[in-house]
Amino acid sequence: xxxxxxxxxxxxxxxxxxxxxxxxxxxxxxxxxxxxxxxxxxxxxxxxxxxxxxxxxxxxxxxxxxxxxxxxxxxxxxxxxxxxxxxxxxxxxxxxxxxxxxxxxxxxxxxxxxxxxxxxxxxxxxxxxx
Numbered sequence: 001x002x003x004x005x006x007x008x009x010x011x012x013x014x015x016x017x018x019x020x021x022x023x024x025x026x027x028x029x030x031x032x033x034x035x036x037x038x039x040x041x042x043x044x045x046x047x048x049x050x051x052x053x054x055x056x057x058x059x060x061x062x063x064x065x066x067x068x069x070x071x072x073x074x075x076x077x078x079x080x081x082x083x084x085x086x087x088x089x090x091x092x093x094x095x096x097x098x099x100x101x102x103x104x105x106x107x108x109x110x111x112x113x114x115x116x117x118x119x120x121x122x123x124x125x126x127x128x129x130x
Contacts, residue, residue, distance in 0.1 A: 031049050031050040032047060032048065032049035032050070033047070033048055033049070033127040033128065033129055034046065034047040034048075034127060035047075035125045035126060035127050036125070037123060037125065039114060039116075039121060039122070039123035040114075040115075040116035040119050040120075040121025040122065040123065041063075041064065041065065041068075041116065041119065041121065042061050042062060042063050042064040042068075042070075042088075042116070043060075043061070043062045043063050044059075044060070044061050044062075044112070044114050044123055044125065045058075045059070045060040045061075045062070045125075046058070046059055046110065046112040046125040046126075046127055047060075047127070048108070048110045048127050048129050049129075050103070050129065051100070053103060054100050054101060054102055054103055055076075055100070055101045055102070055103055055108060055110075055129060056098065056099075056100055056101075057074060057076075057098070057099045057100075057101055057110055058096070058097070058098050059072055059074065059095070059096070059097040059098075059112055059114070060094060060095070060096055061086075061088070061094060061095040061114060062092070062093070062094045063093055063094070064088035064093055064094065064095065064116075065088060065093070065118075066088055066089060066093055067087065067088065067089075068087070068088045068116060068117070068118050069085055069086070069087050069088075069116075069117040069118065070085065070086055070087075070088070070095060070114055070115065070116055070117065071083070071084070071085050071113075071114070071115045071117060072084055072085075072086060072095070072097055072112070072113075072114055073112070073113040073114075074097075074099065074110065074111070074112055074113075075110065075111040075112075075113075076101055076104075076108060076109070076110055077104060077108060077109055078109075078111075081099065081101065082097070082099060084097070085117070103129075107128050107129065107130045108128065108129045109126060109127070109128045110126065110127050110128075110129075111124060111125070111126045112124065112125045112126075
């Protein structure tokens with residue numbers, strides 16, 4: 001005869017196994033995409049993520065040389081929405097830029113063009129939110 005404790009343990013284990021597929025099926029697709037690479041002596045990263053029906057677009061230029069100036073251009077579906085020059089500073093030797101964008105119909109492709117104005121080195125990164 002099976003004891004009550006064993007029966008409860010078996011029932012709980014079975015219930016948890018049956019719940020796993022439902023959890024896996026309800027998981028939403030990734031809400032953030034990113035691309036990064038070394039560029040002109042720094043690490044450059046472009047990230048876009050969904051946030052309350054809008055998109056948050058982030059640019060990080062890390063480990064640059066203090067005082068270096070970078071031109072940063074951002075595009076959404078080919079339309080430029082940022083064209084600024086930023087200077088590397090602070091103890092962490094970085095540039096951080098955040099922008100909120102509206103979510104357009106269909107996929108949104110973001111492109112970053114970052115250029116080190118001291119060295120002339122440049123790179124382009126792309127990400128797409130579907």
